[in-house]
Structure formats: C-alpha cells, structure tokens
Amino acid sequence: MIQANGLTKRYGEKLAVDDVSFTVRPGIVTGFLGPNGAGKSTTMRLIVGLDRQTSGSVTVNGKDYRQSPAPLREVGALLEAKAVHSSRSAYNHLRVLAATHGISSQRVMTVLDLVGLADVGRKRAGAFSLGMGQRLGIASALLGDPGVLILDEPINGLDPEGIRWVRELLTSLAAEGRTVFVSSHLMSEMALTADHVIVVGRGRVIADVPMQQLIAGASSGVVRVQTPGAAQLAKALARDGVTVSQDGSEVLDVTGLSAGQIGQVALDERIVLHGLAAQEASLEEAFMEMTRDSLDFHAHLQDETPQETAV
C-alpha cells in the first residue's frame, strides 16, 4: 500500500509534482500513466526517499519508507534502467545489494534465473543491452521479495517476448497480494496490464479510476462511412441527435447512429457503401485528449506518439 497525500515537489520555479494525492492498493496492478515530464519518475523517487518532497507526505505500508528497518524487503524498485556500476558483473551487482540485508547468494542466483540473465550473470553490466539492463533492474527489485513493487517504465527496451513476460510477472506478483505500481507513457500497454490507473499530467492527477472505466469512457461512438454518395447519405441521415461530418469527399463520420442503422438507411436510399465501420475506442487518443491540456509544450506530442507495441 502506497499513500500520497498532497505530495508536492518543486525544482526552482517548476512544480514537478503538484499537490498529488492517491492510494495504490495491494493485490492489483496499478498503472501510473502520463506523458514524459508529467512527474511520474519524480513521484516514484519521492516514494522511496531519493528526492525530498517540498510539502505533503507519502507512506509505504503506513510508514515513512526512510524509517523502514528493511527497505529492500519493503519496496523493490526499478527507477532508472541502469542504476548499476557498469564495471561490475550482474551477479556481483546483485550480491552487493543483497549483502546490505543479509540476503544469500542463493537468492541472487534465483532472481538472475527468474529474469533470464543466469547465462550472462558474470558479464559486465556495462556491456548489457537496454533490455538486459531492464531485466537486471527487475531482478534487483525482486531480490528482497518485497510486498511493494515500484517499476518506472519497465518495458522500455524490451522485445515483444520480454514485454509479455513483464506483463505476466506483474499480474502474478499482484495476485500474490503485493502492491504493484508501474509507470508507462503507453496507454495501450497499460490497458493490457493494469487493473487500476492513475493518470498524471503536468504534475497533477488527472484521473484515478479502474481501467475498465477508463476504457468505457474512451469509446468514441463514431461510425465512419465511405461512399461515393457522401452528400446524399449525409442528407438522408440528418435528424435530431445525429451529427455528420464530412471528412474528405467520400468519407463521413457519423455519431448518434449505430453502423447497422446507417447501413439500413443506405439500403433504403439505394446508396452504395464502400466502407462502414464503428471506430474502435482508441485509448491512445483518449489519453492524449485527457493529457493534452496538461502538456508543457505541444511539441511533446511528437515524443508521445504511441509506438506500436506488439502483443
């Protein structure tokens, strides 16, 4: 359980985290979603005490993380992909972390094996690819078998197989009753992984809802029709509660009618249709819509263009 209450972090003039309050509950995967620079990483650093909040408070399992007698068993975190000394081997890196809490080398081997790095455990961490670095970061988060996991963009740099592995790992960790808090700037990825989602933009919480609700809210209700008789069909569809917008000479976007109703009207009017499709609710678009006002610069939208993530 992670609880933030009025959490605020100011860097000079800039408010990186602005009066943020939320609760991350155990037993489910909670997504932390927002564009780059929205304050996700800063919030996560505040939770584990790497940065100090300007005001407000945040607790892990009801206590200040800094006071924990066993921090590594309290929270496992992947914050920066390479919080690793590049000259040390993966195995030795984990042994260094494990030693602080008297965790055995046996456990180090177990987590190396779990994340699929057993074969390269003796290699310099500096020679690791981004994906291997992420796996090593996840290994260090799991090392203390903690009840709370905080993962900042864990799928960055992973291949499709790795992404699916992380997704299944997060789900199973949550099923064991752990608190799983995972950030991403990819809505589509969160939709597949998270049970609950906290959306942030410009340091503020924009939404804090179950994933199902967010998906339902994202349904656009738009039906796209492609027809050479666009003008004629638009006229035939015109009635109360129906909006028709012409997008190109042969394309209509219709709201207020189902695809079936539109097809029926077209048949009645003997208009040829080349295409008729309900627009799938685009989560990325809903997300962009939600966070657009909160973006620092519009140019950010370039970075936020969703990369296709294979499923």
Added chain:
Amino acid sequence: MTGTATASGSATGKTPAPTWQSSGSGLSFPRLLRSEWLKLRTLRSTWITLVAAMVVLVLAAGLIANHLHGNLVDPGRFGGDRGDRDVLTTPLRGFGLTQLVVGVLGVLAVSGEYATGMISATFMLVPKRLPVLWAKLLVFAALAFTAMLVASLAAFFLAQAVLGSYGVGLGAHHAVRVVFGLAGYLALVGLLGLGLGFIVRSTAGAIAALVGLLLVAPGILAALGTSWATTISHYLPLNAGQAMFSNTPATGGDLTPGGGTLTMLLWVAAGVAGSVFVLQSRDA
C-alpha cells in the same frame, strides 16, 4: 512465471490474495560494511589502482636509494651538491605520486557510483544515507591503510637494502614512526578524496579539487611568499603529511609529527562534515 516465494493459490480466484507480508533479515551496519567491501572488491579498477600506488612507492624507493647510495659513497660526485641525504625519508619521496593515486581511488569509490547511477540503488537500500558514508569511510580506511603499510614497509626495506652499509633497520630512531606515518598519511589522503567525491560528485571535479588542495595550493602560497601565506602553508595537507613522516626536528613553524597527524585528521573531518551536509540536504 516460476518460483517466487509463496504461491497464494488464489491467482485465478475471485477473492483477492491477502496482502503480502514481507519478512526476513533487515538492514544492519555490519551488513552494510560487507556490502561496501564487496563493492570495492568486485571492481578490477580498485586492485589496479591500489597495486599501481604501491608499485610507484616501492620502485621509487629503490631508484632514489640507488642514487642516494652513489651520493654517499662519493660525496664529490655531484659537485658538492649535498642534496637530501636522510637515508630514512629521502627514498620515500615517491609518495608524491602515490598520494595522488590513492586520493583518486578514494574519489572513485564515490564518484563512480554517481557517474553510473548506482548511487540511487545504494540510497534506496539505505534511505538514511549517512550509514553509507560511515561504512565507506571504514572499509576504505582499512583497505587503504593496510595496502599503504605494506607498500611503505616494502619501500623501506628495499631502500635500506640498496643503501647497503649506509642503510638502517626498523629499530633505528624514528624508523617505525616514519613508516607508519607515511602509510597513515596516504590512507588519510584517500579518505579526503572520498569526502570530496561525496561533495563534488563528479570524478573530474573531485580529482581537480584534490590536486588543487594537495599540489597547487602549496605552490600558490609559496609564490606569494608573505608570512601569513607561509604560516597557512604549514597546515596544508602536503606539509602536514610530511610532518607525519619527517625524520628531522620541526623548525620554523613546521608541524610536529603529532601536529601533522592532527591537522590531517582535521582535513579529513572537514571533508566528512561537508559530505554529511550534502547527503542530508541534497536530493540523491
């Protein structure tokens, strides 16, 4: 996924699993010492740097002793230039380079963590942070002092062997203090580097500060030549250190061996105080 601790068995059920209770051993200072020792031990650069520092001191002792031996056998050889003929301390002049190498090792023990991002992992495990400073100081002091004691003993014995009949043994007046004083000074320079690493964080910046303090500052003060500049220069690490392993009585404001040791300890304490301040006030 296979093999994390307990399988709750309710992964597919409707009822959520009971909240995970973490258990097991916690953080302790002895464990932190072990972790910091592992950190030093598992970097090849630690051993390369340490061996380099030792080799420089011992090799220089052999070469200087050889030169000194020639000087003592045939005093007219260098046109009456008396030079420094103290058989005890002159061969140990290689410390000038060794101190830099040990100081850099101290810097790297900290700045290496900041440069690679390791420091955030370290402070996440030890969120109170100050125990990390204490553990690093202790482990580094033990390693550096041991290595430097071995090196200064080796340098001493090699030099005295080369000097032949002019050489002295460890039983000679001041010999043990010179050997231990040198090792102590070199280890303290390492600790000074460690403190600078915490304060400056960047490798280049901390090394520049170290070189400035050890080598540049004495030169500037000597160039000024004023009486206060001379007074201050006695208290700089280099001169305080030389007082620690000097074989000649302190004259004209020079520090005594005890005074030199105290002054060096104060320099290290200042570095530690600065480290405590930045660790408590700055974000990681």
